[in-house]
Structures are given as C-alpha cells and as structure tokens.
Amino acid sequence: MNPFMKYYQEEKEMMEKMIYEYNQSLLTEENSYLRDNLKVFVNLNHSGKRIRGILVNLGYQLKKGRSTYSYPLALAYELFQTSILIHDDIIDQDEKRRGIATVHYYNKEKYKEVSSETEVNHLSNSIALCIGDYGFYLANQKIAEAYQEDKNLGKVLTFFNDTVLKTAKGELLDVILPFESKNIGVELSTLEKTIIDIYRLKTSYYTMIGPISSGMILAGTNKEELDSIDKIGEKIGIAFQIQDDILGIFSNETGKTKASDIKECKQTLLYAYAKNSSYSEELDSVYGTSKLDDTIIQKVQDIMKKSKALEKATNLMNSLYDEAIHDIYQLDWISEEDKDILVGFVDYLRGRNQ
Secondary structure, three states, X not given: OOHHHHHHHHHHHHHHHHHHHHHHHHHHOOOHHXXXXXXXXXXXXXXXXXXXXXXHHHHHHHHHOOOOOOHHHHHHHHHHHHHHHHHHHXXXXXXXXXXXXXXXXXXXXXXXXOOOHHHHHHHHHHHHHHHHHHHHHHHHHHHHHHOOOOOOHHHHHHHHHHHHHHHHHHHHHHHHHHXXXXXXXXXXXXXXXXXXXXXXXXXXXXXXXXXXHHHXXXXXXXXXXXXXXXXXXXXXXXXXXXXXXXXXXXXXXXXOOOOHHHHOOOXXXXXXXXXXXOOHHHHHOOOOOOOXXXXXXXXXXXXXXXXXXXXXXXXXXXXXXXXXXHHHHHOOOOOXXXXXXHHHHHHHXXXXXX
C-alpha cells in the first residue's frame, strides 16, 4: 500500500471522531435561526477528505513524531476549509457541495416563496457570508484555546492567518481575471505569471504549505526546515492545480460540473498557453460561453490539444511533481519513513482522476 494512504486512513479515522464531537457542540444554540444555519455548516463540515487536517498532523510528525497534540490545529484547518468553501460557493453560484446543499442555496430554497428573487438572493448570500465568517473565527478560537499555554502559539496563529490572507488574495485574483479576460481583455505577456501567482497563493498555501508548515511550527521547527518544506509545497501545489485544471476540462469523472471552467472563463495555464498560440481567436469563440454543451467542450479540448497547451501543461505538472520528490529525498532532517509518506502523498495526487 502507498505509505501515505496507510497513514491517511489511520489518521482520518481518528480525526473524524474528533470533528464529529466538535460539530455536535455547535448545535446547542437556542436561537432557531442560528441553529438552523449552523446545522448546514455542520453538515458541510461533517464531510470531506480531511487532507489539510491530516497534513497538519504530518507536519507535526516530521518534527516531533506521531501525536494527537496537533489535532486541534488540524480541526482549525478543516473549519477554515469549510468556511472558505461557503464563500467560494457564493462566488461560483454552486447549489451543491459534497452532495449537500450549500448555505446560500439552502436559504434560497427556504425563502423562495416569501419574497422577490432579488431580495431572496441577497438574503441567502448575506447569510452564507455571515456563516463563512463565523467559521473563520471558530478556527482562530480553536487554536487560541487549545494552545494558550504553548510557547509557539503566536507563531502558529501568525502563520495560520497569513495562509488565510494569501488564500483570500489568490481568490481575489481568480475572481477578477476571468471577468476582465471575457469583457475587457488581459495582457498576454503577464497572464501566465498572474495565473501562477493564483496557483501559488490559492492552492500551494491553502492546500499544501499552510497545513504542513503550521504543524511544523507548532512542533518547534526552524526557518531553514520551514523554507525547505515551503519550496516543496509550492511545487506540489502548482502541479496539483495544473492537474485539477486538466481534469476540469478533460475528465468525465471530475467532481465539478463537467467543464465548468469553460463556462466560467477560468484563467488556467491551459488557457494561457492556448491564448499565446495561433488558435487564440478560435479559443475566444467558445471559451467563456454561457451555452455549454458537448460540442463546445469537444472544440475546446481539440484546441487545447492542437495548440500543444495540454502537452505543455502536462509536462510542467510532471516536472514539478518529479522535482518535489527529488527535493523530499534530499531532506536530511526527517526520517526515511516520513520521506516515504511525503513521496506517497505526491504519488497519490499524481494518480488521481477527479
């Protein structure tokens, strides 16, 4: 078995018990308005792969060995994950998340017969924003309460909040860029760099660097060790996002709405590579269309192939994954067993098809 998957399965089972108990504690509100919406939050927080929380535990293990001491910090990352996805669902206008009604959609359905569509949309989005904000501070509260006697608390909170800030900046760029590309036009000479900035801020930090490094900081790491993991995490995160973008257009098994990136005019490296080719105008005629069907999807796929965008993106993805594996084996301050788990994590990501 992949060493990471063995570690993952063991950790996930233990974390689910902790998260379940914490979720139940959120349902004690006497006010029915609060309780009803916190129940939606809890339902969303009940599910998920728990990758970020488990990476927190792995980061702690790299320095101090396996322990449950990092579990409250892992829970905080899961709360952060659920909260930012609530905001993300508003931005993307998604009705479902992990097969469960999103917070704004739950309220839209609840109140749709009560008032006008405009007023109900405003109300449902406002409620979801409030619940998302609530979740962010639950995460901060959990860290502060669990580690108030720990000498590394200040460093942990500072780094955790820096991760949240970086994620927010990446999301901001990810919101603005598709709109400007579709309606105004973007500078092609800087497009690739801006997209990499989004990948680094929104994916590398949010998914990889933030969790692992936070666990290490809690365990008492030094700057040199932290920098080495950050560089590896950045490569893994960018490769992960490139892979996600490829799956978003080419995989029928992706958990997202099929090829939603096309409809949303999502700015990806695939898009940037195709835009900087002789197929730019052909791409503009279909990318960002509101009338998405199999014919449009097939045309975009064909453009990505014949422009060599798919090939170029795939090569970069594999190169970054390979570099990350090489760098992991060069680390001289972690055990061989932990190196195998980290490499297993890269193999797990590279092998996914959704």
